[in-house]
Amino acid sequence: MAESTTLETIEIHPITFPPEVLARISPELSLQRHLSLGIRPCLRKYEEFRDVAIENNTLSRYADAGNIDTKNNILGSNVLKSGKTIVITSITGGIIEETSASIKDLDDFGEEELFEVTKEEDIIANYASVYPVVEVERGRVGACTDEEMTISQKLHDSILHSRILPKKALKVKAGVRSANEDGTFSVLYPDELEDDTLNETNLKMKRKWSYVLYAKIVVLSRTGPVFDLCWNSLMYALQSVKLPRAFIDERASDLRMTIRTRGRSATIRETYEIICDQTKSVPLMINAKNIAFASNYGIVELDPECQLQNSDNSEEEEVDIDMDKLNTVLIADLDTEAEETSIHSTISILAAPSGNYKQLTLMGGGAKITPEMIKRSLLLSRVRADDLSTRFNI
Amino acid sequence: MNVQDRRRLLGPGAAKPMAFSNTTTHVPEKKSTDLTPKGNESEQELSLHTGFIENCNGSALVEARSLGHQTSLISAVYGPRSIRGSFTSQGTISIQLKNGLLEKYNTNELKEVSSFLMGIFNSVVNLSRYPKSGIDIFVYLTYDKDLTNNPQDDDSQSKMTSSQISSLIPHCITSITLALADAGIELVDMAGAGEANGTVVSFIKNGEEIVGFWKDDGDDEDLLECLDRCKEQYNRYRDLMISCLMNQET
Numbered sequence: 001m002a003e004s005t006t007l008e009t010i011e012i013h014p015i016t017f018p019p020e021v022l023a024r025i026s027p028e029l030s031l032q033r034h035l036s037l038g039i040r041p042c043l044r045k046y047e048e049f050r051d052v053a054i055e056n057n058t059l060s061r062y063a064d065a066g067n068i069d070t071k072n073n074i075l076g077s078n079v080l081k082s083g084k085t086i087v088i089t090s091i092t093g094g095i096i097e098e099t100s101a102s103i104k105d106l107d108d109f110g111e112e113e114l115f116e117v118t119k120e121e122d123i124i125a126n127y128a129s130v131y132p133v134v135e136v137e138r139g140r141v142g143a144c145t146d147e148e149m150t151i152s153q154k155l156h157d158s159i160l161h162s163r164i165l166p167k168k169a170l171k172v173k174a175g176v177r178s179a180n181e182d183g184t185f186s187v188l189y190p191d192e193l194e195d196d197t198l199n200e201t202n203l204k205m206k207r208k209w210s211y212v213l214y215a216k217i218v219v220l221s222r223t224g225p226v227f228d229l230c231w232n233s234l235m236y237a238l239q240s241v242k243l244p245r246a247f248i249d250e251r252a253s254d255l256r257m258t259i260r261t262r263g264r265s266a267t268i269r270e271t272y273e274i275i276c277d278q279t280k281s282v283p284l285m286i287n288a289k290n291i292a293f294a295s296n297y298g299i300v301e302l303d304p305e306c307q308l309q310n311s312d313n314s315e316e317e318e319v320d321i322d323m324d325k326l327n328t329v330l331i332a333d334l335d336t337e338a339e340e341t342s343i344h345s346t347i348s349i350l351a352a353p354s355g356n357y358k359q360l361t362l363m364g365g366g367a368k369i370t371p372e373m374i375k376r377s378l379l380l381s382r383v384r385a386d387d388l389s390t391r392f393n394i
Numbered sequence: 395m396n397v398q399d400r401r402r403l404l405g406p407g408a409a410k411p412m413a414f415s416n417t418t419t420h421v422p423e424k425k426s427t428d429l430t431p432k433g434n435e436s437e438q439e440l441s442l443h444t445g446f447i448e449n450c451n452g453s454a455l456v457e458a459r460s461l462g463h464q465t466s467l468i469s470a471v472y473g474p475r476s477i478r479g480s481f482t483s484q485g486t487i488s489i490q491l492k493n494g495l496l497e498k499y500n501t502n503e504l505k506e507v508s509s510f511l512m513g514i515f516n517s518v519v520n521l522s523r524y525p526k527s528g529i530d531i532f533v534y535l536t537y538d539k540d541l542t543n544n545p546q547d548d549d550s551q552s553k554m555t556s557s558q559i560s561s562l563i564p565h566c567i568t569s570i571t572l573a574l575a576d577a578g579i580e581l582v583d584m585a586g587a588g589e590a591n592g593t594v595v596s597f598i599k600n601g602e603e604i605v606g607f608w609k610d611d612g613d614d615e616d617l618l619e620c621l622d623r624c625k626e627q628y629n630r631y632r633d634l635m636i637s638c639l640m641n642q643e644t
Contacts, residue, residue, distance in 0.1 A: 059495055059537065069539060072496055073412060084448040088536070090495040096409035131405035139450055139472030139530055141490055144401050152403050212409040216495070220468065220534075221447040244412065275415045 027338035032306035034338075040331065041338040042083070049295070049333040049384060050083040052232070054391055057240035059090055068279055075213075076241030076284070080233040083335055086220040087229045089237040091130065094212040095172060095246065095274055128167045129160040130213040130238070134230055137220050151227050155215075155234060158350060162290050162358045164238070165213075169285040172209035174274060175247035187247045187277065209274055211243055213284075224335035227348070228294040232388060235291055241284040244276040292350040292358040293385040297377040298334045298343035299367040302327040330373050332380055345369055349381040353389040357381075440631070442568070442638040444576040452577025456569040465562060466537040467494075469569040471577040474527035485524030487515050487531065489570070494536040503559055508533075511566060514596050514606040518571075520580040529579060533566050560610045563587060563594045567606075568631050575639055584635055588627030593617075595624035 023030040023041060034041045044050070059077035061069045076091040132155045134148045159165060175189035215237065217230050258267050304327075334340060344365025350358040357378065362369055438460040447453035452471040458464070474485055489511045491504040511533075519529065538558070564587040571585050585605060587596035596606035 070414065072539065073414070074495060077495070084446070086447075088495065092412075094405065094409040094411050096406055131403045133402050133404070137447075137449075137470065137532065137534070139470065139532060149401055156403050212405050214405055218494075218534075220470075221449055221453075223448050244414065246412075247415075273410070273413060276412045278415050 023336075023338050028342040029306060031300070031338040031342050032303045035300065035302055035329065036307040040336075042336045044333075044335075046329050047332045047380060050335060052388065052391065053081045054233075054236055055079040056236055059088075060240065060242070062242045062281060070278055075243065076237045076239075078233045078237035078240065080229060080236065082229050084221050084223050085226065085229055085335075087226070087233040088218045088220070089230075089233040090216050091237050091241050092214050092216070093243065094214065095209050095276075096212050097274075098208040098210055124160065124163075126167055127160055127163045128165045128170055128210075128213075129156050130165065130215045130234070132156055132215040132217055132230075132234065134217045135219065136222050136226060137218065138222060147226075151230055154227060155217075155231060158231065158359055159234075162292055162350065164287050164290045164292075166285070166287060167210065170211045170213070170243075172211060172246050172274070174209060175245060175277075177247045177249050177275075187245075187280075189245060189247070189280075209246070213238075213241070224337070224340050225296060228296050228333075231294040231350070235293060236391075238284070238286055239288075239291065241286075242281040243284055244278075245280040245282060246274050246276045248274050289354065289356070290352060290358070291389070292352040292356070293381075293388040294348065294350050295332065295377075295381040295384045296334055296349070297347040297373075297380070298331040298339060299328055299345040299347070299369055299373055300331060300343050301367045302329060328367050328370070328373070330376055332377075332384075343367075347374065347377045349377060351378070351381040351385040353382075353386045355382050440568075440634055442572060442634060444572050444638065444642055450577075452573045452575070452579070454569040454572035454576060456565045456572070458565055463558075463561070464537065464539055465535075465565055467562070467565055467569055468534045468536055469566070469573040470532045470534070471529065471570075471573040471579065472532070473529035473577070474524045474579065475530075477526060477528040481526050483525050484521040485519070485527045485529055487512055487519060487521070487529050489515065489531045489533065491533045491566070492535065494534055494538065496537070496539060498538060499535070499559055507559060507563060507566070510563070510606060510608055511570065514567065514585060515570060515574075517605050518582050518585040518598060519574065520582055523580050529574075531570055531573065533570065535562065538562065560592045560594050560608060561589050563608060564589050564596075564627065564631065567596055568635060572635055572638065575635075576642075584632055586628040586631045586635065588624030588631070590620040590623040590627075593620045593624070595621055595628075597625060597628045601625045601628055 017025065019030065022033075030041055035046075039045060042050075056078050057063055057076060058079070059072075060074040061072035062075070063069065063077075073092050074090045075093050078087075078089045080087045080089070132152045134151045134155070136145065136148055136151075138145075173189065173191055175187045177185050177187045179185055215234055217234065219226050219230065258265055260266075331339065331343065334343060334346070344363070345367040346361075346363045346365075347369065348359070348361040348363075350360075352358060360378075362374070438458055441457045443455040445453060446455065447468070447470050450470040450472050454469045455466070456469075457466040477486065489508045491508045491511075493499055493504065515531070567585055567587045571581070574581060575584070583598040585596055585598050587594055587606065592610035594606070594608040595604055596608075597603065598605050
């Protein structure tokens with residue numbers, strides 16, 4: 001008897017969770033429940049993108065055209081807010097001296113073959129990239145995470161292969177600083193002079209420099225995949241970049257000394273630094289037609305067992321469900337933990353506004369990617385790119 | 395740093411950072427009008443926001459703008475989260491300060507400030523309520539610049555930065571306090587601070603108790619006068635913090 005009474009007292013209550021708890025415990029179920037209602041966990045529709053708010057060039061040294069911030073070394077910047085996520089991109093620069101050891105100058109016969117190989121890649125060799133360092137703030141210290149590393153690398157490679165940044169645009173057209181008779185300095189830039197007294201041949205310098213661009217991308221409040229946001233922010237920032245003019249001192253422009261010690265002779269070249277002009281700058285000439293914007297899509301199968309049904313006609317619907325025929329949907333602009341963890345089939349696209357696609361990445365994981373899905377996502381990404389490209393105005 | 399970091403794309407090693415010329419003939423012409431009165435704290439505008447970062451427990455943004463200076467910093471509180479290892483009867487706090495876009499302060503300076511802040515918040519957070527847990531606080535100095543644009547020689551510039559970091563500390567304290575409150579972490583009282591001539595005094599309990607004292611450069615000004623000025627600022631900041639938190643509730 002005692003046993004039966006204890007058995008009677010056991011009651012099993014169905015456990016209910018508030019939506020946000022369910023989303024943590026079972027992201028998959030939470031996602032399916034939402035999708036069955038025609039919305040996503042972030043309450044967007046299937047093909048709805050997050051709105052993007054941007055602020056360009058407010059952090060750079062050239063932010064205020066009349067008043068250059070001399071202690072600031074940021075050349076271009078962008079703050080992008082999409083949903084809850086904030087991406088801050090700042091572009092800084094460096095200068096590297098070009099070594100003349102180009103592959104074409106080599107006499108070695110063995111290099112011929114290598115030259116043939118590289119010839120095919122010559123077009124790409126005309127383009128440069130930026131060196132991005134992505135930091136996703138997530139309350140940890142220490143080494144960078146895999147995500148940060150892969151995003152940085154992908155940004156770097158994608159910019160190179162999108163042919164956005166021609167190497168020519170990064171060449172330093174160096175000026176020469178000379179001391180005037182009264183002790184003041186003036187800087188002459190060969191391309192700015194109109195008279196021929198000091199034209200380029202006069203100031204011809206043997207050494208060449210080019211700018212190197214670094215991007216620091218900080219992601220605050222990460223809620224989902226962030227490659228797209230980083231890429232778009234970087235695109236906006238790159239368009240706002242201004243390169244400072246640089247010059248060298250005339251006394252150092254071509255100084256060589258031959259010295260002889262103990263019968264050996266050597267040439268000493270004076271080492272001198274190239275200095276950037278405090279005020280003068282030129283806009284970075286990027287390939288504007290190759291500027292592309294990123295968007296991503298996920299493909300998910302609707303699980304009929306997770307459907308939320310109306311209590312009135314639940315029995316009728318039960319009959320309709322065909323287990324063999326799974327319904328797949330395309331979801332644009334993935335966000336939230338639920339979508340990130342349970343959608344494994346993704347499409348990532350870089351599209352230029354003119355309908356010029358730069359990159360397409362397909363990841364098949366679970367749900368089947370159909371050609372219709374790919375077509376649809378290509379179309380959407382183009383619309384998205386058109387929209388995003390209109391946001392840029394200085 | 396001699397060791398090459400292979401995990402990040404840092405660009406070609408031979409590249410040198412841009413060095414901007416100190417003396418060009420063009421700059422000095424148009425700066426004579428920018429003679430703003432120094433240390434005009436009363437004209438400082440402060441704006442506070444909380445809870446805008448999603449992936450942490452509490453966050454706060456403090457933006458301060460006075461005539462000569464503009465600062466914006468973000469604090470994010472992660473925790474209380476469990477720590478590894480053996481049981482501890484009290485929670486532990488760690489504070490990390492991070493240079494923002496303008497890499498202005500060196501790591502030593504930031505470490506010094508963060509250990510100072512840690513001292514303050516160890517006595518302000520009710521740590522005995524959080525056994526075997528850690529509270530990690532990240533302060534991100536997004537933006538910090540002078541609006542008055544006068545090119546300086548290196549000597550005065552280094553002097554400027556040292557006085558600037560002390561002027562940042564009160565804002566750090568304000569934002570950390572707000573972020574902790576946003577995270578729902580129990581505090582003994584709202585901590586705040588004021589700064590006067592490179593001296594920072596941090597108070598709780600309506601200015602009756604001092605929880606932190608920072609002093610740069612040995613100017614032998616009257617300490618009590620500094621204390622009064624700091625207290626004045628503390629009261630102002632505290633009122634702002636309270637009104638910010640109250641507004642957020644509604």
